[in-house]
Amino acid sequence: MGSSLNNAHFPFDSRIADAARGNIDAYLDLGMAYSSGASGMRIDLIEAHKWFNLAAVAGNEEAQACRSEIAEDMSAREIASAQAAARAWLRSTQREAA
Template sequence: MGSSLKTAQFLIDSRLNDAACGNVQACLDLGMVYSSGAQGQAVDLIEAHKWFNLAALKGDERAQECRAEIAEEMSAQEIALAQKQARAWLQMTSARAA
């Protein structure tokens, strides 16, 4: 069990690194993980919305659909928080690239 948790965390960390490099698929994958509770993660619609939003900003249509779908289950405050977190991620990763 401990080994599978380590593997799951490695996969999440790998996707985070790829997302930081601008990989749209990594953002979509992270949105899927947090919206479904995969890879040992708890369902977190705010985090999922953030990742779907980041992928959607890069033109991913599937991410746009997923973002809209989970937004139906979220309050306006939760969506605003997810958008704020997405902006913070963009600022952080653009600062790293500079």
């Protein structure tokens, strides 16, 4: 995992910009922030699952484990919502890159 979560203030805007460029570490950092409430962020397992899923699909094994772990605390509907959000993110970033 990247070191950005160790900072006193999570650089959310910077990590979103990195994620929009397909940065797998940014996906993982965002998943960690949403799953843990790092630096005062609100815990949101749907958002966390979305980001972990994006990193996992890109081959990040840590994200695969994190996604599985939080999925145990989520309903099937919440997981489906997170998966839909991940697909929407990919579509939106692919359109912007084109």
